Amino acid sequence: MAGARDPYVKLLLDAMEHSGCAVNRERHFSCEDCSGNVSGGFDASASQIVLCQNNIRNQAHMSRVVTHELIHAFDHCRAHVDWFTNVRHLACSEVRAANLSGDCSLVNEIFRLHFGLKQHHQTCVRDRAILSILAVRNISKEVARKAVDEVFESCFNDHEPFGRIPHNKTYARYAHRDFQNRDRYYSNI
Numbered sequence: 001m002a003g004a005r006d007p008y009v010k011l012l013l014d015a016m017e018h019s020g021c022a023v024n025r026e027r028h029f030s031c032e033d034c035s036g037n038v039s040g041g042f043d044a045s046a047s048q049i050v051l052c053q054n055n056i057r058n059q060a061h062m063s064r065v066v067t068h069e070l071i072h073a074f075d076h077c078r079a080h081v082d083w084f085t086n087v088r089h090l091a092c093s094e095v096r097a098a099n100l101s102g103d104c105s106l107v108n109e110i111f112r113l114h115f116g117l118k119q120h121h122q123t124c125v126r127d128r129a130i131l132s133i134l135a136v137r138n139i140s141k142e143v144a145r146k147a148v149d150e151v152f153e154s155c156f157n158d159h160e161p162f163g164r165i166p167h168n169k170t171y172a173r174y175a176h177r178d179f180q181n182r183d184r185y186y187s188n189i
């Protein structure tokens with residue numbers, strides 16, 4: 001499995017299995033050449049994650065793309081997401097993917113160290129979610145921004161299945177450990 005040793009990916013694969021949507025490498029992943037600079041996508045109709053082999057630069061990038069798309073797959077599994085007609089559903093999942101995948105955390109760490117800007121993470125998540133929507137929907141930036149604004153508060157604060165914002169691999173490892181323990185308590189009831 002691509003990036004299977006990465007703690008973000010590990011946790012999401014466990015969470016998918018726990019939710020009854022176990023991920024199968026052959027069936028749920030597709031490596032393709034993609035146009036533009038798109039690095040991945042989630043095909044909801046086929047429940048398949050597309051990895052853009054021509055645009056993914058290295059192993060770390062691969063892990064981040066797999067994580068981002070697995071968050072969409074997780075949302076697809078746990079809720080009846082109306083990806084195609086309800087832009088707010090898409091916006092919510094994009095906010096969660098940007099917030100929890102580490103897409104914004106690397107930059108955030110650098111900014112925090114150098115400038116101490118606490119709001120940077122939220123700004124980054126908002127901007128990335130808008131760009132992700134615009135990459136897959138033929139709508140104006142204003143419509144995309146409005147959808148993100150409407151869902152931001154609740155979706156930014158929904159950290160499932162991580163239980164926290166995993167700002168780096170150490171946080172992600174803790175989150176994975178907590179998730180496994182959570183599972184253990186449930187199974188002992």
Ligand SMILES: [Zn+2]
Nearest residue numbers: 068094097132
């Ligand atoms: Zn996305």
